Amino acid sequence: MTMTAPARSWADLHSELVVSIAAMMAADGSPLRDYESLRCVCTAWRSALVPPYPCLLSLADAASVFSLPMRRSLRIYTSSEALDRTLSRLGRTGCRVRVVGSANGRLAVAVDDGDLNYARILLLDPHRGRVVVELPLPYEWVRKVVFTADGTVMAACDHGKAVYVGIRSGWVKGMQWTLVDNIDGDALADLALDAGGERLYCLDRGGAVRVLRIPRNGQNSQEATAVATLPPLIRLSAVFPAPYDAASRLTVIRHLFFCHGSLYQIWQKAAAPVKLGCGLTTAPADEIFVLRYDPKQWPAWEAVKDLGGRSVFVGQNSSPVVVRAAGVGAMPRVRADCVYWISGLGIPMVCDVAAGSTSEPCVTPGGVCRGVCWYFGDENMASIDRGAGGRD
Template identity: 35%
Template sequence: MAMDSGWADLPQDILTLIADGLTIDSHACVRAVCTNWRSLLRPAAPSLLAVLYDAEQREGGWRLCALCLSPKTSTVLKRRMATMLCLGSRCVGSGDGWLAIDDPILRLVNPLTDEEIPLYSFTRGRLSKVVIAPNPKQSNFTAAAITGRNRLIYTTAGNNSWADVQCPRLADGDGLTDVMYHEKAAGKKVVYCLTRHGDVHIVHLPGDRGQQRPAVVEPLLSKNFDKGAAFAAPYNTISKHTSAKNLVFCNGNLYQIWRNTSCTVTSQLPSGGRCRVLADQIFVLRYYPRRRPCWNPVKELGGCSVFVGMNNAISLHVKGDNPGVRGNCVYWIGGQGRNMGMEFDMETGTSTPCFPGIPLQRDICWYHLGDTRSSNSHNLVTPAYRLRKRTRRA
């Protein structure tokens, strides 16, 4: 049945007011009603998936919740989650509405639609992180994963097989620490890999199933990687004290996000003097291909915000009047002895909890729908999901 033109032409302020009271799945349905509504309503902002203790729950008190950064969602809605996860489940990836869950069979799940894709073909070691292309299908999807210390594997043929990628010039003591999926023009699929030393490798994946060509790997820097040439002092020294490193694209530029996950450290600089790196201190470096050193520290992201962690890293354009997601901020998960969503303000250089006062047992990952990567931020009430034990597969 066609929509009445009067509803299709509903003013944006009224439509936005209605959408502000919807859950994330209902909001997605409203945006799909017609072309006009989709253009007027911005996609949902990322949410934080976390295990929350609820004393009112009869089944153990723990449930999986989605917490939105909008202040309108200071309380968590009590809504049953379609896909249930057990407390022992380990999330190893997130992107475009899907989660990669290892418990113990690796599987992709969509918490909003209850779709599930078991990855029976994966049997090789403990995963560090998984990234997937949008809209995976049971028999045909693209995924890449870090397994072990320096091993990258990928599949472009669904559950049929996984292939190894040999990243060149990994120095002694170096290894892969982050992977990011990025789809270029003409549907070309690319994976960016980041090492603990800050070196970047670009993996050009073959096409969809049926194409047996191997992946092509090239370093971001054509010459041998050298910290002194890549990072100016003191960042060539700071690099070894920031074990958490992530890659993200923002406004077409490539950035590295570094964080010191240990205690405060003080190092002697080769040129003299000392360098002090605080616990959980964050550094943001932008790639300038025509400069040497080519990775340089920055204090802003052009008004955007970025979300890093177990999720495939995303960036959002943020309007100044949006009270939910703030511009020039890095949203991350961690903290000394804690596991919580944090907001790093690049201007002040400080991090603060995103949800102070909410008794979270553990934070899992940032969760976002497929079209948030290039969208403006939007306030949205997201659903809360309940957690129950799941019978494990043999």
């Protein structure tokens, strides 16, 4: 009598063996999508394999990401292949490519060779390996692009102006960017869209925030023209408590983000003597300040040391991403109440806001890790704070 061996499922494979297989894949430079596929095999494998995010994205040579939890690099070939196909179709294979936005698992890439007739903004979906939206550049230099989760609204800015457009199912011939021409303050430092894409928050280099309503139906409508010529819907106070009123005049880089439904600013690189308490103290180049907006108090902006167990990842040209770093659903190997940022040399840094310490590299000195922005892939992960939209 022949005995049939009992059927075994993939879940029965020992967790240490699963981790070893995944480590071999990563060491071989396997694509990020293959590692994610391993995690999707079954619940046991998902528990055994650490999530790859947050990642540091690099476009040098082949597109790749460095996973902070895994401390390894992975390729995202699907993204670079989609980009190469589009550039080949445009006949612009040798032009400059810059990442100007990252959110909701997608990348905004500016393609520029000095000819505005061919310059483009591409919204890439790295997981599916395709270009979701292809738009002409609104003007010669775009510094940052923000967009909604489904990509139906996009806004872009350089240092002096901002524009927005309603995408819907894609770019339609004749559609135009709408210029926000009623921002009468300093040059812009950052943009943010609320969760519904109905309000655009414009942060200038003086710390003032203007909130404008975005027409739900996009462009080329009487509503769009009317809204574009109206004064800002709201102009938030730019008054800061001492000593941050002095620091605000020295701050070079600012970011805007939402956490727990409140609006926050991050200030970076106030490298000059600033009066902090009794006497003068030099704020080093990697000093990070976090301020929260509370309209019920005066001054409305207050410095905070507590992000409620969250941490925020910011980049020069990518939207800040707030993640859970403590408690249920916490992202692995992310410290709570910290700001993770990227230096001018592309080195990932972390600043402990709660401890008030200076920034330090995220990766051990033995690891070579540089990138242009943070990449989180699937924004539906439980660790991502989805309460980003505000109604301040």
